[in-house]
Amino acid sequence: xxxxxxxxxxxxxxxxxxxxxxxxxxxxxxxxxxxxxxxxxxxxxxxxxxxxxxxxxxxxxxxxxxxxxxxxxxxxxxxxxxxxxxxxxxxxxxxxxxxxxxxxxxxxxxxxxxxxxxxxxxxxxxxxxxxxxxxxxxxxxxxxxxxxxxxxxxxxxxxxxxxxxxxxxxxxxxxxxxxxxxxxxxxxxxxxxxxxxxxxxxxxxxxxxxxxxxxxxxxxxxxxxxxxxxxxxxxxxxxxxxxxxxxxxxxxxxxxxxxxxxxxxxxxxxxxxxxxxxxxxxxxxxxxxxxxxxxxxxxxxxxxxxxxxxxxxxxxxxxxxxxxxxxxxxxxxxxxxxxxxxxxxxxxxxxxxxxxxxxxxxxxxxxxxxxxxxxxxxxxxxxxxxxxxxxxxxxxxxxxxxxxxxxxxxxxxxxxxxxxxxxxxxxxxxxxxxxxxxxxxxxxxxxxxxxxxxxxxxxxxx
Amino acid sequence: xxxxxxxxxxxxxxxxxxxxxxxxxxxxxxxxxxxxxxxxxxxxxxxxxxxxxxxxxxxxxxxxxxxxxxxxxxxxxxxxxxxxxxxxxxxxxxxxxxxxxxxxxxxxxxxxxxxxxxxxxxxxxxxxxxxxxxxxxxxxxxxxxxxxxxxxxxxxxxxxxxxxxxxxxxxxxxxxxxxxxxxxxxxxxxxxxxxxxxxxxxxxxxxxxxxxxxxxxxxxxxxxxxxxxxxxxxxxxxxxxxxxxxxxxxxxxxxxxxxxxxxxxxxxxxxxxxxxxxxxxxxxxxxxxxxxxxxxxxxxxxxxxxxxxxxxxxxxxxxxxxxxxxxxxxxxxxxxxxxxxxxxxxxxxxxxxxxxxxxxxxxxxxxxxxxxxxxxxxxxxxxxxxxxxxxxxxxxxxxxxxxxxxxxxxxxxxxxxxxxxxxxxxxxxxxxxxxxxxxxxxxxxxxxxxxxxxxxxxxxxx
Numbered sequence: 001x002x003x004x005x006x007x008x009x010x011x012x013x014x015x016x017x018x019x020x021x022x023x024x025x026x027x028x029x030x031x032x033x034x035x036x037x038x039x040x041x042x043x044x045x046x047x048x049x050x051x052x053x054x055x056x057x058x059x060x061x062x063x064x065x066x067x068x069x070x071x072x073x074x075x076x077x078x079x080x081x082x083x084x085x086x087x088x089x090x091x092x093x094x095x096x097x098x099x100x101x102x103x104x105x106x107x108x109x110x111x112x113x114x115x116x117x118x119x120x121x122x123x124x125x126x127x128x129x130x131x132x133x134x135x136x137x138x139x140x141x142x143x144x145x146x147x148x149x150x151x152x153x154x155x156x157x158x159x160x161x162x163x164x165x166x167x168x169x170x171x172x173x174x175x176x177x178x179x180x181x182x183x184x185x186x187x188x189x190x191x192x193x194x195x196x197x198x199x200x201x202x203x204x205x206x207x208x209x210x211x212x213x214x215x216x217x218x219x220x221x222x223x224x225x226x227x228x229x230x231x232x233x234x235x236x237x238x239x240x241x242x243x244x245x246x247x248x249x250x251x252x253x254x255x256x257x258x259x260x261x262x263x264x265x266x267x268x269x270x271x272x273x274x275x276x277x278x279x280x281x282x283x284x285x286x287x288x289x290x291x292x293x294x295x296x297x298x299x300x301x302x303x304x305x306x307x308x309x310x311x312x313x314x315x316x317x318x319x320x321x322x323x324x325x326x327x328x329x330x331x332x333x334x335x336x337x338x339x340x341x342x343x344x345x346x347x348x349x350x351x352x353x354x355x356x357x358x359x360x361x362x363x364x365x366x367x368x369x370x371x372x373x374x375x376x377x378x379x380x381x382x383x384x385x386x387x388x389x390x391x392x393x394x395x396x397x398x399x400x401x402x403x404x405x406x407x408x409x410x411x412x413x414x415x416x417x418x419x420x421x422x423x424x425x426x427x428x429x430x431x432x433x434x435x436x437x438x439x440x441x442x443x444x445x446x447x448x449x450x451x452x453x454x455x456x457x458x459x460x461x462x
Numbered sequence: 463x464x465x466x467x468x469x470x471x472x473x474x475x476x477x478x479x480x481x482x483x484x485x486x487x488x489x490x491x492x493x494x495x496x497x498x499x500x501x502x503x504x505x506x507x508x509x510x511x512x513x514x515x516x517x518x519x520x521x522x523x524x525x526x527x528x529x530x531x532x533x534x535x536x537x538x539x540x541x542x543x544x545x546x547x548x549x550x551x552x553x554x555x556x557x558x559x560x561x562x563x564x565x566x567x568x569x570x571x572x573x574x575x576x577x578x579x580x581x582x583x584x585x586x587x588x589x590x591x592x593x594x595x596x597x598x599x600x601x602x603x604x605x606x607x608x609x610x611x612x613x614x615x616x617x618x619x620x621x622x623x624x625x626x627x628x629x630x631x632x633x634x635x636x637x638x639x640x641x642x643x644x645x646x647x648x649x650x651x652x653x654x655x656x657x658x659x660x661x662x663x664x665x666x667x668x669x670x671x672x673x674x675x676x677x678x679x680x681x682x683x684x685x686x687x688x689x690x691x692x693x694x695x696x697x698x699x700x701x702x703x704x705x706x707x708x709x710x711x712x713x714x715x716x717x718x719x720x721x722x723x724x725x726x727x728x729x730x731x732x733x734x735x736x737x738x739x740x741x742x743x744x745x746x747x748x749x750x751x752x753x754x755x756x757x758x759x760x761x762x763x764x765x766x767x768x769x770x771x772x773x774x775x776x777x778x779x780x781x782x783x784x785x786x787x788x789x790x791x792x793x794x795x796x797x798x799x800x801x802x803x804x805x806x807x808x809x810x811x812x813x814x815x816x817x818x819x820x821x822x823x824x825x826x827x828x829x830x831x832x833x834x835x836x837x838x839x840x841x842x843x844x845x846x847x848x849x850x851x852x853x854x855x856x857x858x859x860x861x862x863x864x865x866x867x868x869x870x871x872x873x874x875x876x877x878x879x880x881x882x883x884x885x886x887x888x889x890x891x892x893x894x895x896x897x898x899x900x901x902x903x904x905x906x907x908x909x910x911x912x913x914x915x916x917x918x919x920x921x922x923x924x
Contacts, residue, residue, distance in 0.1 A: 012482065013551060016598050017475035018576070018924035019483060021548070050510045050531050062610055064597075069512050069531065086483070086546075089475060089924075090598045092606050114480070135526075136478050136552045144554050148524055462480035462551075 003120055006032055007109035008101045010094050011461040017089035022097055023461060024083045024106060025114055030070055032104045033083040036097075037068055042083065047072035055085070055097055063096045064088055078114050079121035112458025116451060119443060126443025126454070127155045130397055133458050134217065141266030142216045146396050154393035155400065158206065159441050162199055166438070169195050170431045177425045193418050199434075200411040205390040207404045212386035213396030219261060219268035220383050221298050225322055226305030231335045235305060235366035236260055236271055239376075265380045272298055293323060301382055302330035303375075308340050308363060312351035319356060331360045331378055338365040399454075403437045410434035465582060468494055469571035470563045472556050473923040479551035484559055485923060486545045486568060487576055492532055494566045495545040498559075499530055504545065509534035517547070517559055525558045526550055540576050541583035574920025578913060581905060588905025588916070589617045592859055595920055596679065603728030604678045608858050616855035617862065620668065621903050624661055628900070631657055632893045639887045655880050661896075662873040667852040669866045674848035675858030681723060681730035682845050683760050687784055688767030693797045697767060697828035698722055698733055701838075727842045734760055755785060763844055764792035765837075770802050770825060774813035781818060793822045793840055800827040861916075865899045872896035 006026030012019075024033055034042040039053020050069045054062050067086040076082035087093050102108065110116075112133075119129045131150035138144040149155075169192065224232045239262055260271040272295055296302065304322065306315050319332060332352060337345045345363040353361035360378045364371030387394070395401055410433040417427040439445035468488030474481075486495055496504040501515020512531045516524050529548040538544035549555050564570065572578075574595075581591045593612035600606040611617075631654065686694045701724055722733040734757055758764070766784065768777050781794060794814060799807040807825040815823035822840045826833030849856070857863055872895040879889040901907035 011480040011551075012474040013477035013479035015475035015477070016921070018473040018485070018598070018921060020474065021481060021483060023480070048512045050512055050533075061607075062614070063606075064610070065613070071512075084548075088594070088597050089473075090600050090606070092600050092602065093597070096606075132550070135550050135555070136480070138552050138554050140554065144525075144552070144558075145523075148526070151527070152524070459478070459480060 003117060006106040007113055008098055008106040009109035009114075009461040010098065011084070011114075012089075014091065015089075016091065019086050020089040020094050022085040022087065022094060022101075023109075023114065024085070024101065025076070025078045025080045025109075025117060026106070027073075027081060029083050029106065030072075030081050032101065032106055033068060033085070035104050036100045037066070037085075039068070042068060042070050045070050047075050055087070055100065057096070057100050058103065063100065064093045066097075074121070077123065078117040079123050080117060109460060110455070111460050112455030112462055113460075115458060115462055116455045119451075124151075125153075125156050126446060126451075127159070127397070127400065127441055128153060129443070130399075130454060132462065134396070136459070136462065140216075140263045140268045143268065145266075146213060146216055146394055149393060150396070155395070156442050158202070158393050159438050162202060163435055163438050163444070165195060165199055166431055166435050169199075170428060170435065173424045173428045173431060177428060189418060193415065196411060196414050196418060200408065200415065202392070203404055203408045203411060203438075205388060205392055206395050207401060207408060208388050209390070209392065209394040210396070210401040210404075212383070212388070213394040214398070214401075215300060215383055215386060216267065216394075217396040219270040220300050221270050221272055222301045222303060222379075223272050223296050223299035224303045224305055225296065225330065226335075227307075227318075230305045230307050231366045232305055235303075235333070235335070235364075238366050238369055238372055239264070264376050267380060267383055269301070269379065293325075296323075296328075297325055299328060301379065302328050303333055304330040305333045305335055306352075307336050308334040308345060308348055310344065310348065312348055312355060315348070315352050316355045319352075329358065331362065331375070331382070332356060332358050333371075333375065334361065334363045335366055337363045337370060338368045400441050403440045407434045407437035410437065465579060468568040469575055470560055470568040471571035471576075471923040472560070473546070473576075474551075476553065477551075478553065481548050482551040482556050484547040484549065484556060484563075485571075485576065486547070486563065487538070487540045487542045487571075487579060488568070489535075489543060491545050491568065492534075492543050494563065494568055495530060495547070497566050498562045499528070499547075501530070504530060504532050507532050509537050517549070517562065519558070519562050520565065525562065526555045528559075536583070539585065540579040541585050542579060571922060572917070573922050574917030574924055575922075577920060577924055578917045581913075586613075587615075587618050588908060589621070589859070589862065589903055590615060591905070592861075592916060594924065596858070598921070598924065602678075602725045602730045605730065607728075608675060608678055608856055611855060612858070617857065618904050620664070620855050621900050624664060625897055625900050625906070627657060627661055628893055628897050631661075632890060632897065635886045635890045635893065639890060651880060651883075655877065658873060658876050658880060662870065662877065664854070665866055665870045665873060665900075667850060667854055668857050669863060669870060670850050671852070671854065671856040672858070672863040672866075674845070674850070675856040676860075676863075677762060677845055677848060678729065678856075679858040681732040682762050684731050684733050684763045684765060684841075685758050685761035686733065686765045686767055687758070687792065688797075689769075689780075692767045692769050693828045694767055697765075697795070697797070697826075700828050700831055700834055701726070726838050729842060729845055731763070731841065755787075758785075758790075759787055761790060763841065764790050765795055766792040767795045767797055768814075769798050770796040770807060770810055772806065772810065774810055774817060777810070777814050778817045781814075791820065793824065793837070793844070794818065794820050795833075795837065796823065796825040797828055799825045799832060800830045862903045865902045869896045869899035872899065 004027065006024065006029045008022060008024045010020060011023040012021045030042050036055050037053045038056055040051045042051070045051060047070055050067050052065070052067055055064055055066050056062055064087045069084045069086070071082040073079055073081045085097060087097055098108070115124070115129045115132050118124050119126060128151050131147050134147035135144065135151055138147050172192070224235060226232050240260060262269050262271065304319055306318055309315065315334070324330070334345065334349055334352065349361050349363045353359055362371050362374050362378065364375060395404065410430045413430040414427055414434065417430060436445055440450070466489065468486065468491045470484060470486045472482060473485040474483045492504050498517050499515045500518055502513045504513070507513060509532060512529050514527070514529055517526055517528050518524055526549045531546045531548070533544040535541055535543045547559060549559055560570070577586070577591045577594050580586045581588060586594070590613050593609050596609035597606065597613055600609050634654070686697060688694050702722060724731050724733065766781055768780055771777065777796070786792070796807065796811055796814065811823050811825045815821055824833055824836050824840065826837060857866065872892045875892040876889055876896065879892060898907055902912070
């Protein structure tokens with residue numbers, strides 16, 4: 001990718017609005033924009049100032065009356081010269097302004113190219129650049145908080161500090177290698193081992209945070225298990241309806257909806273349809289049942305919905321008839337307490353809880369909303385229990401997780417090597433590997449392929 | 463509507479994008495925005511400057527890293543103090559920033575409230591304010607050109623000049639009234655008549671421009687008439703496919719499309735479906751046929767598609783079998799010349815043209831595209847022929863047309879009054895009426911109801 005030319009793109013969402021912003025970045029953009037902008041001479045104004053003027057095409061026809069803000073390198077997002085043109089929010093006008101800027105010599109920006117330039121010019125590291133995309137896509141308070149922490153360098157600082165320790169480690173080991181023939185051991189083995197252990201400990205803590213980070217970023221997949229008419233959709237609607245910060249169903253028409261998304265206490269929950277599971281008992285085919293269990297397997301959280309009755313043993317039998325998957329400890333819900341003797345419902349709740357060993361057994365009425373607050377708290381607590389209290393940043397990016405995993409393996413080998421007293425030049429190789437993998441997270445180590453893969457998922461204009 | 467408080471709204475289109483802009487306007491907005499903005503003190507920066515900072519909520523949590531541009535009254539769109547906050551384009555972030563600004567004492571702007579304030583503070587007149595909405599909605603070059611001319615005061619200047627003449631006229635007449643008992647005729651009746659005639663002439667010229675103005679603004683309704691299989695959809699697709707500046711079908715899913723929109727030479731054409739007309743011959747009911755003619759009646763331009771054959775009389779008979787509406791002189795198209803002896807097609811074309819008296823008879827092949835350039839030129843010429851060459855601005859707004867119509871009637875009465883030598887105080891009343899109607903266009907005369915009606919159709923944030 002060429003990085004020394006002048007790029008332009010619409011930076012605000014497509015469509016009609018009061019205003020739209022067109023962003024230009026590159027060494028010549030102030031000159032080029034000035035060629036079509038009639039107002040103050042943009043080449044002579046101070047950086048960070050905004051000016052009214054008209055944008056004209058080559059025949060002198062006015063395209064729009066605009067505000068242009070000039071940024072001078074390095075005081076801009078990309079650290080290049082930049083001009084932001086704020087025009088009337090008409091797709092036609094945006095198209096025309098971009099057309100005349102292209103004619104002057106700019107080219108259309110590729111997806112994520114502004115952020116890529118910001119990265120290449122040292123404004124952001126790679127994990128921060130990725131956080132920009134997460135930030136834009138964030139729909140809930142927790143997604144936003146994680147993305148912002150990452151953008152503000154939370155992960156960066158942690159990784160840099162790890163790399164610093166490792167570099168020190170590596171230099172000690174490599175010094176030994178230089179004097180290898182003289183059989184000198186500069187480095188205290190115990191100190192080295194303790195250093196490696198502490199690095200590995202931190203790497204693993206970061207790795208462990210990914211379960212929580214991924215749940216926040218992608219949303220927590222939830223499956224409601226239960227017989228027909230036990231009130232699954234009533235429950236779903238009750239959760240949807242009460243919640244003010246409803247996250248809309250994923251794109252598509254109503255008919256295309258494949259999951260409902262609800263934000264509870266700032267955390268996104270994705271309710272997966274288990275139509276298959278519902279029919280499993282009636283249908284003849286094993287295949288159908290297996291398919292339903294496939295859906296169930298996607299769930300991080302399972303709500304098992306039973307219709308409350310006096311006989312707790314019946315309820316427990318029904319609960320036990322559905323196969324459980326490891327790591328999936330369902331929350332048992334005893335529904336329809338509104339049609340039951342309320343004073344008994346707590347006894348049944350306690351009995352089922354005791355018999356199943358599932359402490360979060362909750363008697364509810366999806367219809368009247370009774371017990372739903374307890375359910376919400378339980379759901380949220382369930383997710384928050386994934387959060388490690390290491391006080392370290394939370395990893396929410398699969399790429400970072402994989403790099404940490406690789407670094408963790410290398411550090412395992414380092415520790416084994418130290419224990420087995422293998423030659424220090426071999427240990428040094430594993431340390432270098434760990435350094436390499438950590439460097440991939442922040443982009444200190446990067447390839448064109450990697451950058452292409454990351455930035456091509458950005459929107460144009462970012 | 464209260465106009466001295468502080469308003470806030472998203473100004474860019476809703477949805478995810480690289481950036482979003484939140485606009486604040488009102489006497490206290492710089493103070494209020496500064497309360498949540500951590501960076502330079504916005505109260506101390508110069509107007510028209512942009513600053514980097516963090517926006518925090520009341521608990522001190524960072525919502526986003528933003529750029530804030532400060533505008534000091536009267537140097538802003540609304541002529542009030544204004545702050546524009548450019549943040550990451552996440553709907554969640556936008557919602558949070560607006561939330562904290564509301565908590566500080568701003569209120570959510572009503573639709574069009576920024577432009578309404580700009581109008582009330584004398585930045586724009588009413589016809590210019592309306593042009594802002596047209597400009598944002600413009601989809602074609604000609605729509606854009608008309609809206610921009612109006613925004614830049616084209617209509618305003620014309621109306622102001624008319625009102626100036628009329629005010630002079632009125633003062634002459636009213637002076638007479640003051641001296642009425644003395645039976646003095648200050649004003650030269652011939653001069654008055656000539657003045658009134660020239661004013662009426664201009665008003666009528668503006669009125670006449672509305673046929674063209676409306677065609678540009680709303681798009682030209684076109685109906686393609688023809689028997690089944692004569693190639694109507696092939697023709698439509700050929701026109702659609704060749705045209706680079708295709709205007710997308712009006713909102714809705716593919717199934718909901720009720721008309722195809724094509725921009726040809728910067729003019730928008732709306733092709734109305736005539737499924738009814740196609741079936742009229744096969745169906746038994748008169749009602750069905752009438753419904754088809756209702757569709758036909760909506761057309762400003764009719765393309766009558768016939769399949770070319772040797773016998774011109776047959777073609778003319780088929781053409782004549784479809785009822786013609788006044789003002790609808792169809793363009794006759796002889797299709798499928800690719801399946802015909804090309805050397806004969808021009809003879810047939812000429813024969814049909816002579817027999818029907820329709821000079822724009824064009825032999826085409828919707829399949830190969832032959833003749834379509836001629837057709838496009840003819841279609842565009844047909845619309846442009848509506849354009850009066852008065853050199854005056856073009857009226858494209860129904861409200862302006864109705865005001866001009868009312869003013870025209872008043873001026874008719876003025877002229878009749880002068881001719882019939884009725885008392886000058888009665889003539890003065892009609893002049894005042896004409897002044898009133900013209901004043902409604904620019905907003906020199908306006909009511910809260912009128913303003914409410916106009917601005918409630920704007921988007922929020924404009």
